[in-house]
Amino acid sequence: MINIAKKVQATGDLMVDYFHYFALFVIGGTVVWSATYEYFQIMSGGYAKLKDILLLFIYLELGAMVGIYFKTHRLPVQFLIYIAITALSRHLVIDVQKVSSEYHLYLLMSISFSIVLLSLAVMI
Structure with a gap:
């Protein structure tokens, strides 16, 4: 009975x-596919905007995180924090200008504070 339980x-x-491994392969393939699609969209546009470059950095960090997980079997939390910092920076640079003026300062301060807080979390 114990032998069956072990099997x-x-x-x-x-x-x-x-x-x-299958799920990681699918996630990695999806990241590569999405990054390649985005890259060709940028190239067909003739030039890269800042939001496009920051999005490619997010894809790069996602790919690196999947690659490190394949090699070490551990998910480094720092990479998730780097992705969050890059996404918040992209949001700060690109999307904040579109917000109405009465909430603009609060949004700017909260995103900036979040970036500082996440940066401190990486250092710990």
Whole structure:
């Protein structure tokens, strides 16, 4: 009975590992596909805007995070924080100008504070 339980446990562990690798492969492929599509959109436009470059940095960080997870089997939280900082920076630079003037200062301050807070979190 114990031998069967060990075999079932080993089979379950193996299935989880296979699913993990498959999911990582799908996520990595999706990141590459999205980044490639975005890159060709930028090239067809003739020039890159700042929002496009920052979006490519987000794709780069996502790809690096998936690659590191493949190699180490650990998800570095720093990469998630870097992605959040880049996304907030992109939002700050690109989208804040479109906000109405009465909330503009509060939004600007809250995003800036969030970036500083996330930067401090990386240092810890």
